[in-house]
Amino acid sequence: MPHLSWSSGPAVVLQWSCGARAGVVQGSCRGRPARRRGVSGSWRGTWEVRRGGPPWCVAKREALGQVARVRKLGKRLPSRYPTAFQAVNSLFPRCYSGFVVARTAYRVGARQPLKESGGNVGKLERHATIADVAALAGVSVGTASKALNGRGSLREETRMRVREAARQLSFEANAGARSLHSGRTYTVGMITTDTIGRFSIPVLMGAEDALGAGEMSVFLCDGRDDPIREQYYVKTLLSRRVDGMIVTGRRTEARAPIGANLPVPVVYAFISSADPGDCSVVPDEAGGARKAVEHLLAVGRTRIAHVTGPEHHNSARVRAAAAAERLAEDGLSLVAPPLFGGWSEVWGRQAVGILLAGRSEFDAVFCGSDQIARGVCDALRAAGRRVPQDVALIGFDNWDVMTEACQPPLTSIDLDLEGLGRSAAEMLLAAINGSPSPGRHAHPCRLVVRESTTMPLP
Structure with a gap:
């Protein structure tokens, strides 16, 4: 006994x-x-x-x-x-x-x-320590550390024994000790100017997925388009000794860098830095516009109109130019000059009135956003035009609130913001590890086909 x-x-x-x-x-x-x-x-x-x-x-x-x-x-x-x-x-x-x-x-x-x-x-x-885990597993502290961190050429039996010991002791790695050992805090700061979160939240989710896989934590700071507040957050994050920063916002326009000669790497996600030496990950909006036009051509539409947002917005200009260039490759052109306005349903309804008043014959409308597309859809229905039988309709952003509310459901170009966030985080991790990727990196968009461009099956 x-x-x-x-x-x-x-x-x-x-x-x-x-x-x-x-x-x-x-x-x-x-x-x-x-x-x-x-x-x-x-x-x-x-x-x-x-x-x-x-x-x-x-x-x-x-x-x-x-x-x-x-x-x-x-x-x-x-x-x-x-x-x-x-x-x-x-x-x-x-x-x-x-x-x-x-x-x-x-x-x-x-x-x-x-x-x-x-x-x-x-x-x-x-709390249990790494020494406790090592003692329970019958190995040295160094071996226990390698087993838990996936390093070293250890036998699988040893690795599993150490992990089982850690599980029994409810062992959690000490972030402070880990920081002292590696010289890193395993934290990243994320600064956003997108108060509503329409674009920054998906980017953050994607970044967190990638950073979580690397056992990193994220501090989120809302700059609210206030330069003073933003600089305060930069100083605060640096005082917390973050390993790097991600900066995001609600527009793709180039912005001034958040600082010069910062001691940690910075990656700009969705927005871009005006400094070509910085790393920026942005959606390939031109590529997305080309995919939209190619899809309309593939379903037999050749008389295409384009309704988009304010002309002073970089996104509106880039998407309009790319659509015209892709049509020109097939010897075609837009049925009317691009209609620039607001990013709203109201502007979409007004734009349809302008197109109908101009007596432009069109069988498709490529919209610069899903909000515009929903307004266009409502106005076409009110004018007796059927979607997609008479006019095929495609939007941009793949915002589910709009694509699902539209009748019929709206075909759209997805910016893949979560994927963009993951790419930005992966580039930041690489920069932290000594392999920066300066310059502007375009993240591909993807086409999501719904009933507004394709005939329903009989």
Whole structure:
């Protein structure tokens, strides 16, 4: 029968003795703590003795019984053993049949009496360390670190044993220690000027996916188009020693860099930096416009009108120019000059009135945004034009709020903002690791076909 006893010497430790050498032995143990140092009460629980790799003894967490009072354990330990738990791991690492998981047997530094419930027995106040994991797995600290971080040429058996030990101890890597060891904080700052979040939230989601895979955390800061606020956030993020920054917004226009000679890499996502030496990841809007025109041509439409946003917006100009260029490649042209206006349904309805008043014959409308396209669709229906039978309709952005509300559902060009965010984060990680990618990088858009350009099946 296994036996558990307490000892109060230079170090408060648990001594474990058991004669089993193989197989599994289960039984009840009774131990009466010494009445010194304010410790009293009794403990009873169920224990296992196992063999597997280096065998170890595991105290089951579903311990039964009670502890009347546990107070200030581990206070008078030798300096080389800061806690009773480390003393156990260091002084009693093995018995004939295994290893002691001491944290399941008592609590260190408790200042309040434990409840008379098995649920509180065996919980440790401090977190397990990499040294605890290494001791339980029977390996060195360096080997445990390599196994948990996926580094080094270790045997799979060793790696799995270390991970199992970490799971048993509920081990979580200490971010502070990791930072001191690597010189990095594994944090990234993200500054946005898109208060509504229409574009920045999908970019953030994609970036977080990529950064999370690299075990990075993100600080999100809303600059609200205020240069003073933005510079405050830049200084705050630098004071937190972030490893890098991502800057995003709601327009693709080039903007001034957030700072000169910053000590960390910066990647601009969706928006771009006016400095060609900076790394910017932007949607390939010209490529998206070409895909829209190619789709309309593929469904047999050749008389195409274009309705888009304000002419002073870079996106509106780029999309209009790319659409005209793609038509010219087939010897075609827009039925009328591009109609520039607002990014709204109201402008879409007004634009249809302009097209009909100009008596321009058109069988398709390519819109610079989904909001414009929905207004165009409503106006065409009011004018007795059917979509897509009489006029095929395609939008831009693939905003589900608009594409699903449109009747029929709207074909659109998707900016793939989450993919763009992932690409930006991957480039930032590469820059942090010493491989920057300066310049402007175009992220491809994709076509999403719905019923506004294709006839429904009979």
